Amino acid sequence: MYDFLRFVPENLMDLGFKSYIFMLEKPGxxxxxxxxxxxxxxxxxxxxxxxxxxxxxxxxxxxxxxEAVMRRKVxxxxxxxxxxxxxxxxxxxxxxxxxxxxxxxxxxxxxxLSRMQLFERLCDEVRVIKKFDVPFVVTTAAENVYEMRxxxxxxxxxxxxxxxxxxxxxxxxxxxxxxxxTRFIMDGFEIExxxxxxxxxxx
Amino acid sequence: xxxxxxxxxxxxxxxxxxxxxxxxxxERSLSRALTDSxxxxxxxxxxxxxxxxxxxxDGQKGIIRCHREALEKVVVAFTxxxxxxxxxxxxxxxxxxxxxxxxxxxxxxx
Numbered sequence: 001m002y003d004f005l006r007f008v009p010e011n012l013m014d015l016g017f018k019s020y021i022f023m024l025e026k027p028g029x030x031x032x033x034x035x036x037x038x039x040x041x042x043x044x045x046x047x048x049x050x051x052x053x054x055x056x057x058x059x060x061x062x063x064x065x066x067e068a069v070m071r072r073k074v075x076x077x078x079x080x081x082x083x084x085x086x087x088x089x090x091x092x093x094x095x096x097x098x099x100x101x102x103x104x105x106x107x108x109x110x111x112x113l114s115r116m117q118l119f120e121r122l123c124d125e126v127r128v129i130k131k132f133d134v135p136f137v138v139t140t141a142a143e144n145v146y147e148m149r150x151x152x153x154x155x156x157x158x159x160x161x162x163x164x165x166x167x168x169x170x171x172x173x174x175x176x177x178x179x180x181x182t183r184f185i186m187d188g189f190e191i192e193x194x195x196x197x198x199x200x201x202x203x
Numbered sequence: 204x205x206x207x208x209x210x211x212x213x214x215x216x217x218x219x220x221x222x223x224x225x226x227x228x229x230e231r232s233l234s235r236a237l238t239d240s241x242x243x244x245x246x247x248x249x250x251x252x253x254x255x256x257x258x259x260x261d262g263q264k265g266i267i268r269c270h271r272e273a274l275e276k277v278v279v280a281f282t283x284x285x286x287x288x289x290x291x292x293x294x295x296x297x298x299x300x301x302x303x304x305x306x307x308x309x310x311x312x313x
Contacts, residue, residue, distance in 0.1 A: 013223075015295070108285045111243070146291050153282040153296055160279050
């Protein structure tokens with residue numbers, strides 16, 4: 001399973017993840033780009049500047065998320081403390097094959113009533129995700145080293161709230177392989193071996 | 204309750220963990236933080252019924268004991284700890300075992 005971080009740590013600990021994807025506003029070598037938009041027009045302008053062949057994550061209010069789900073370039077709707085997804089947006093995400101991120105960090109950052117409201121939102125989102133078989137990923141979405149947790153802790157946490165962890169792993173793997181694995185074409189369809197002639201041409 | 208026959212004793216699980224922190228973490232403060240996390244998430248009644256105890260802690264690694272039925276919830280509560288007293292910490296679970304002997308041998312190398 002892969003973890004999507006919002007920062008680049010100095011020393012990466014072995015926490016049981018296969019690899020890390022660094023979602024940053026200015027993307028590096030191995031990672032994705034975060035597009036923060038205040039309204040749908042702002043989102044469209046920023047998406048035009050994003051290069052191809054990179055994981056694109058969008059964060060914003062309800063209207064921005066709804067617009068993002070309909071864009072081809074967008075791969076992931078990132079999670080945040082004040083993200084509010086409605087029923088129609090989640091249903092549309094299933095049709096457009098846009099993954100929804102469920103993150104642990106917001107539960108660590110908040111306490112009391114605000115955390116209770118986040119749990120409530122999470123339960124509703126999980127129910128709709130299960131109903132429409134929406135692609136989703138479970139991550140820490142850590143912004144600093146104190147928000148990082150082991151793979152087992154993240155999986156246990158979300159399976160406690162009813163998430164199907166096997167599906168989350170599959171969706172995360174598919175998302176990463178789409179951009180970083182040259183042999184991957186689509187689900188269940190990948191290049192086994194190349195013909196000699198093709199290898200010679202490349203070489 | 205002391206003196207219960209084996210058939211009435213609850214089945215327990217032992218969670219091996221480690222804490223990464225900038226300063227030293229006190230065993231008592233950690234126990235307090237764990238109980239507070241459990242109580243804020245699941246309430247006093249459930250915390251009481253979970254049988255949660257900090258069995259062993261050497262400053263970095265330790266073992267938490269709980270009832271088998273409460274295992275998942277204890278792990279969730281432990282995951283959500285972000286500070287012990289004034290010190291920011293990273294709580295990481297290493298593994299779970301049914302006996303304390305095996306837990307120490309396999310996960311803590313004691």
